[in-house]
Amino acid sequence: MSNHTEIRWHGRGGQGAKTAALLLADVAFQTGKYVQGFPEYGPERMGAPITAYNRISDTVIRSHSNIYDPQYVVVVDESLLEAVDVTSGLKEDGAILVNTERTKEEIIPHLKGYQGDVYIIDAKKISMAALGKYFPNTPLLAAIVKVAQIMDKETFLREMRASFQHKFANKPEVIDGNMKALEMAFEEVH
């Protein structure tokens, strides 16, 4: 069986869950993988729950279905823990990553008895410290790369710097802040 990872993102419209999924596809592509990153849209408005998906594989990806039994789930907005069944189909040998200011002990009771690994990260704290604004997707991207062991830290940071230099060609002043957010997240996710 070849190496095949499936990730599901839960966020709210406007928080960048789709962008994070596309960035993850981007960076995994740079390491020679076959990738898919795609959103599932509900109502087109800010604040509505949205889902995004990633497949990362050593072999060609042909399926175009949504992901129902992911190895990993990322919860960008913890208010969704009550609104959406975020652990649905999540593999017990996988993990869930929640963006929260609370402790792991406080989060676990909201996961409907999920037995797999639970990781938390305070993306708000990191984003405010590194960027001075709240963009949760950058810290969450780094955190899931670490949790799902998609690539090592050095490769990830190198590829992300190149990606930011391309993406923010017109505003290079934000690159260092974003890189700092990635590095902090890589250290702080637990």
Next chain:
Amino acid sequence: MAKRDRLSGNEAVAIALRQINPDVFPAFPITPSTEIPQYFASFVANGEVDTEFIPVESEHSSMSAAIGASAAGARALTATSSCGLAYMWEELYIAASNRLPLALALVNRALSGPININCDHSDSMGARDSGWIQIYAENNQEAYDNMVQAFRISEHKDVKLPIMVCQDGFITSHAVENIELLEDEDVRNFVGEYEPENYLLNPECPMAVGPYSVTDYYMEAKRNQAEGMKHVEQVVLDVAKEFAEISGRSYGLFEAYRLEDAQRAVVMIGSAAGTTKDAIDRLREKGEKVGLLKIRLYRPFPAEAIAQALKNVKAVAIMDRAEGYSNHGGPLGSDVMAALFRARSTALATNIVYGLGGRDVRVEDMEQVFSDLQKMIDQEDAGETYRYMGLRE
């Protein structure tokens, strides 16, 4: 040298258009095709193309402007989805009946109502009788490759008909996947310069475009249009052969996947074909003889070749991502069943409506379809020949 990249289907089509560098691109935005003119507008702004980009006030106007440009002798195209295509209806027939080579990058989306932004094929299926060539893609690579081949087919002297290059809204248009791009120069050389035979801006040969046709001539005009359609299959195959030489990727009228010795087959269009291939591989591992016929060219409909490819199957499920409201199924079902009937096929056939308004298609859904086909064979009865898949109870 091919370039490996990762792009969404919309971005891939926009890049193909940058490489083609058409003369005129009138556009009006609509989800999920908006990104195509959006990316293209940045190519215009950056001076990467010298296309006349015309932001118009509606799809009625975008198609009208494309028609005007094509009649004048330019290589023109536009892009749209769903209700945008519906708003072009009148012009679709004008383009085809005037034998104007022209392309439309269509990103398939459900027609209202209820209002919905996601994928099905109700928009393009409604336009299937408009006289346009229709070609469909499974993924971003095929959307790109089809776009590169489109003008060669449309502008061919034996064809001269407009072409709709379709891909599935969001499922491929907004999904970032791996892709191989051709070099700009290879695309430019492949597509070539457009040299129209007759055109409005030719002072040497004044002509009228779109005059009134009295009853004495109308029917001959329509028959003449059908003659252009008759040449499309061969031109599609010839263009695909040349395309394979520059890309290494082969295309036909349709793709037969593990169909050679299959006893059970699915016929479908678009992105769900990839999911079906995964289901087929799983079932093949268990020794089940199952296969897929994925339509690429839908208009004109390669009926004889399709019937020939299905001649050994015992049971076939024809999958429609659109309703026909005939009480007997959808448009692809009608076309394939007619093709099988003409070929005196004895295969048991059922028509399944699926995926409307973006309803997801899973590998397990397709395994179930193959299991249902086995039931039909065991009972020697097609049972319900018009079914729905994935309907919530």
